[in-house]
Amino acid sequence: MTESGKCRLFRVGMLMLGVGILSACIVGSESDGPTPTSQPIPSATIASSPTSAVTATATTENTPVLPTPTVSSPTPTSTSTPRPTATVTPIPKEALGEIAPLDPSGLPNYTLTTDIELRGVPGQSDFTMSLLIIQAAPDHYYLRSTSGNSGLESWLVDGTTYLTQADGSVAALPSDSDTALFSPSLLVQTVPRISSDTLAVNVGPEDVNGRKTTHKRVDGKDLLANANWLPGDGASNIGGQVDIWIDNETGIILRRESNVRWQNPDGSGGELIERHDVTNISTTERVTAPG
Secondary structure, eight states, X not given: OOHHHHHHHHHHHHHHHHHHHHHHHXXXXXXXXXXXXXOOOOEEEEOSSTTSOEEEEOSSSOOOOOOOOOOOOOOOOOOOOXXXXXXXXXXOOEEOOOOOOOOTTTSOSEEEEEEEEEEOOTTSOOEEEXXXXXXXXXXXXXXXXXXXXXXEEEEEETTEEEEEOTTSOEEEOOTTSOOGGGSHHHHGGGSOOOOTTSEXXXXXXXXXXXXXXXXXXXXXXXXXHHOTTSOGGGOEEEEEEEEEXXXXXXXXXXXXXXXXXXXXXXXXXXXXXXXXXXXXXXXXXXXXXXX
């Protein structure tokens, strides 16, 4: 080989050796050098409200959390205000006063219905009565009364009196017969009366059966204290009352409702139950003779 060929070959070898060394340096720098540590990016929390502050939380260090103080609101103490004690003023009572009796001759046109139950009065038999009077005129009426097992039914129509017999048949009485026992004037007297001295409370004006009345109320104790047909002072545990509506025009009792109970000295009980109504004043129609 010529001298110039050896020099060229030496140059090529040196060039290849330099390339290898350079490659080794590049490879070593990629695998053997220190790996850089990436720094965490702080996270940011942004409140939804535009005016809220932005809170940045760093993850690189621990921030101590301070305890949040708890503020207790003072609990108001309720103070009970005493209520004034109501003072009950008793309603004044006064004597019932005289009440006009129902006089069929003075009140020519009316209808009366009465139902009475009186039980447990010492020394007396129990008493029940139902009374109906339909009077278009003093000489023209129909009446029916039942008391216990006995009863009466009578008509006075066009001057003739008719009477229901024991067998249920109806007979016309002779014109000279005494019919006083079959008249309304007698039967209205069988309705028990309340003494004018009996104490009562004036409830006030009320309309009853289309008429102006004055409503009065009698306590059960006051009734027994003044009724000679009731046990009176010997009774105890008295309860109930009697309501009376007095017609302002005629002065008669237009309605009476009684519901009174008591205990007798022997321990037995007694009671008065009553409903009394006068209706159709001046509007009661004439009845017809029985067929």
